[in-house]
Every structure is written in C-alpha cells, then in structure tokens.
Amino acid sequence: MSKTNKWHRAARGAAIVGGVLALLVGGTYALLNSTAVQNRIMHAATKLLAEKLQTRVSINDVSVSLINQEIQLHGLYVEDRQQRPLLQAGTLAAHIKLWALLRDSVNISRARIDEVSAQLIKADDDSVPNYQFVLDAFKNKDSHEVEGKTMSLAINDILVTNFKANYNTDSVKLEKLSYRDNKDMGLELLARHLQVSWQHNNKKGITTHSSIAVENVKASPDGKLLCVDVDNLRFATDNHQPRKNAGKPHRGFFDADHLDITANMRWTIDHIKNDSVHATLSQCSATDSVSGIDLRDLQCTIAANKHEVTLTNVLVRQASTELRFAKALLQLPDNQHGTPLAYRTSTITAKPVLHDIARPFAPILKDFKTPLLLSVEVSGEDEQMNFANVVVTSPDRKLLIKASGNITGLRHNAEHLLKVHFDVHQMTALPGVTERIINQFPFRKFMMKQLNALGTVRYKGLFDVIWRHENFKGRLNTDVGAIDFDMAHDSDTKYLAGWINTDSLAMGRALDMPDLGYAAIKADFKFDISKERTAAMRRAKGGKLPIGQVKAHVNHASWKFVKVDNLDVTIDSDGAIAQGEVEAPGKFVDLGCTFSFNDTEQLQKIHITPKVSFHKARKNK
Secondary structure, eight states: OOHHHHHHHHHHHHHHHHHHHHHHHHHHHHHHTSHHHHHHHHHHHHHHHHHHHTSOEEOSEEEEETTTTEEEEEEEEEEOTTSOEEEEEEEEEEEEOGGGGGGTEEEEEEEEEEEEEEEEOOOSTTSOOTTHHHHHHTOOSSTTEETTEEOEEEEOEEEEEEEEEEETTEEEEEEEEEEEEETTTEEEEEEEEEEEEEEEEOTTOOEEEEEEEEEEEEEEEETTEEEEEEEEEEEEEEOSSOOTTTTOTTSOSOOTTEEEEEEEEEEEEEEEOSSEEEEEEEEEEEEETTTTEEEOEEEEEEEEESSEEEEEEEEEEOSSOEEEEEEEEEEOOBTTTTBOOEEEESOEEEEOOGGGGHHHHOGGGTTOOOOOEEEEEEEEESSEEEEEEEEEEOTTSSEEEEEEEEEEOTTTTOGGGOEEEEEEEEEEEOTTHHHHHHTTSOSOOOSHHHHHHTOSEEEEEEEEEETTEEEEEEEEEETTEEEEEEEEEETTTTEEEEEEEEEEEEHHHHHTOTTBOEEEEEEEEEEEOOHHHHHHHHHHHOOSSOEEEEEEEEEEEEETTEEEEEEEEEEEEESSOEEEEEEEOOSSEEEEEEEEESOGGGGGGOEEEEEEEEOOOOOOO
C-alpha cells in the first residue's frame, strides 16, 4: 500500500474519532443545557442539601454551562429546624474549573452572590443557635482524606450585592462587596455602604441602640504592602433618654449613650495571618459635633497576636494639643489561663491645651488656653490605672508639678466606687502664674490680691476624689509663711469645709493690712459653694463675699505695737456683709472687738469696734 493511501486512511480515521468526540461533547453540552437535565440536577441538588441539613431546602432554578464552566442557583431557600426562614438567596453563581475536580481541587475563579438574606437566632446564652445544624453538617469531621489526598478549595474572585443578615436584634447590611486575589497584583477588596446595628441593656434595663455605617472600605496593594482606606465611618449610639448633661451645665457633653462620630482612616498592612497582624495607622480623624470630640490626627504602628498588642510611635493631635509616646504594651485577658488585662506605656509627652477637652468633658475649662507641658508613664489592669513620674510645667517654667497617682474601681462599672488619688511630691508656682491660671476659670474670684501677696508658692500634699467628694490636704510654703491645710468639697451638699494651721504667718503682708504682724492661727471654716443658693442671696442682698463661717484660735498675734495671745475669732458672712468678733479673755478683764467688712479686696477699710468686759469681783469667803 502506498504511503499516500496510508495517510488518507489515517486522516479518515482521525476525522471519524474527532466527529465521535465532537458528537459526544455536543451531546453532553446539549443534555446539560436542556431543561429536563438541569431540572434533574436541581432536584438532585435540592435533595442532597435537604438530606444533608435535614430541613426544607428549595431551589427555583439551576443552570450549568460547560463552555463557560459556570453553575448558577436561583431562588435558594433554606429553613431552620423550627421551620423558620434561615437563608434566602436570589442568585448564587460560580465559575468553576471543572477539570480541577479530577485533582481533588475546587477552584472557583469567580463567584457572585445576589440578594442574600439570613435570619440567625440564639434565644439565650444556654440555647443552641438556629444555624448550628448547618455548621455541624459541613464540619470537617474526617478531613476528607482519601488515599492521602485532601480536597482543597480556592476562591479568587467574589462579588456580593445586597446582603443582609439579622442576629436576634442585631443586623448587618451591605450594598456591595468585591474581593479579588490577583497573584500578580495582590489582594483587592471593596465594600460599599456597610451598616451594622446592635443593642444592649444596662443594669437599669435601659436599652442603648448602636450602629456603624461605612460608606467605603477599599483595600488595594502598594508594592508589598496592603493599603486600606476607610471613608466616612459613622459610629452612633442612642438610648432615647436625656443626655447626662441635661440641666447640668457644669457637665461635659460627652455621653457614651449619645454619640455621633464620623471618622476617616488609612491603614498600611505589611503582615497578616490567622493569629497575628502588623499594620500602621498613617491617618485618622474623628469628630462628634455634639459632644465636641475633635481628633485631628491619630497615628501608630500596631503589632498584635492573640496574647498581646504592641503600639509604637503613637501620635495624637487635636486642635491645639499634641501627645506622643514611643511604645505601649497591652496584654489581652485570657480567662482560661487566668491572665488579666494589663498595659503599660513608655514616657508619654504632651503639649495639652485644656480648652480642647472643655466641651466633651469639662466646660469649666472653656477659657483655659494656656499651653502646658506634660510627661507621664501609664500602667494598669482592668481594675486600676497608675500614673508614675508625672511632670507638668508651663512653657515659661513658672509652674512645676511633680506627682504620681492612680484610679481604682474601674472594673465595677459604678461611678460611686471610682476613686482618684494623687500624691503631689512637689509644686512650685512663681508669682503671676497662679493668678494667670485661676483667671482662666469662669467663677467668681475672691482674695486674688491676697493670693499675689503670697509670692512664690510651694506645695506638697495629696488629693482624693471619691464619687462626688474631693479632699485636698498638704502644706503650702509661701513668702509670707507656711500653712498646713485639710479641706473637703462635697458635691452633694455643695459645701467646702476644712481647717488651716500656721505657726507663723505675716498676716499684714498677706492681707494688705500693715498694722498686722505675724500670727499663729488654727481655723476651721465652712463655705457655701452652691450656685443656686449664692445666686438667690445675690438677688436679695447683692454683695461680693462668699457665704460661710470661720472659727479660729489665735495663739499669738500683734497689732501695731500690741502683742496678744489666746484670741478666739469668729466670722459669719451672709455674702453681703461679714461680721466678726474677737475675744481675748483675761484674769480680770476680757478684751476684744467686733468688726465688719464687705469686700476682701479692701480689707484696710475694715470697720472695728473695741469691746471691754470687766469680770465681777469675787467675795472672799
């Protein structure tokens, strides 16, 4: 047989084989795309899922395309075991590399999920959630190993639109989510119009509704880094009760149950795995126009795993305030191993302007615009926060404060158990700085002239704040003498009470009364600091004085050239006029005087009336 005939016969055989294969492929394609076969696939898939889940499952339509290698499910419906809707989906579509199935691999190049709705329910802490049976049904009990092979799953491209899920009273809504894992370009993610809402009850049974809404979240590669931008994140809370500062102008506008914060941020992630992440927050701003929160910038680098979080190169900036520290370590709580929450920082340095926190936390600071310099180290746990090596100075160095302290009772979530304690190891205030600081507080000033007469003030002592009670005590050293004091402020009764004691005080220099010399005095005092009661008195009487009483014992004092000992002094002030009495009991004669004044700035005009009282002669028995 000639070579030509052999080639003709081979070609004819190949054509027959090719035709048969084409017929088989075409027939298979026609069968798979026929309504009857696809209906059978749909029923088989529905039956398989229903048997697997042991609940009602329905699918409206199934389509399979061999050419496009795409499978689509339309109208998926799954009930929970109580015959309630669990999962509904308009369309589930997946482009699958069918030949990869022969290599025990499920490779989904693209997936699309549209109109998904899930109803997840867990009645209480001890109940089983209504979706648990789905997790159990698909749990990897035997790792699906067959002859040393394991089924693998890879999804490269996902698009989710119009997704919503409810978990009891909580909900999640998402308009669009796209995810793409491009091996050449890296991971890309885009989420649009994400909304999450939840609620919780406090111990009083008041429900707070909280929500987070994000306009855009975009993750895109930048070389070996992953950049994540979060645009217009809005965090809001509302308990539908009056704000905590309602009717209380002295309180700040910050209320954790009434927030409306808008934030923007940019993250750069250079490492992320299941149990660890390393990222840098390069930009972050957050504002709440009602409470007055105004964070202009926040920057830090975070390294975190399941045991601890490390922050480095932290920067916090407000309108006029800036805070920095190099490192902070946060130990995460672990109940299984008995590890508590704990944290510590390196030295924090700041240039605070207290006006920046006035509206949210302390309206009394609204005019406090003098910058300060601060350094402090912070550490603690869930129960207590500690402040070490606290140093506060003014830029001109006329003010210096060194202190340490702590806040306890944090874990109890009860304000009346919260206690603030600080030890002031050293405070030095040069002339002028004390007046400058006090003048930035919007309350009536008394005896400012006398304050300036003290000259340089040095203080060592402590203060405690327990719920609505503050206590201050210590020793003041001034240019006119030293004073020991202990005083307490009660916010419930609105009184300031305490005592002062001095062994030698230049009273004349302190009170601008040249005829007075040095005195040794111990005095008890009580002043009314109620704005309501003071305002009522001002309307009725006018006046420039505080309302209160002073009872003092003068061990020794001098007036011009007269020296006296053992004087008892009482002063009663109704706010308009202060009236006092001095008594010096003697063996035969009691000397004394009454006095009155109406302005602490002009004590040299004090009105004094001498008083002499003779003892009655005793008869000898």
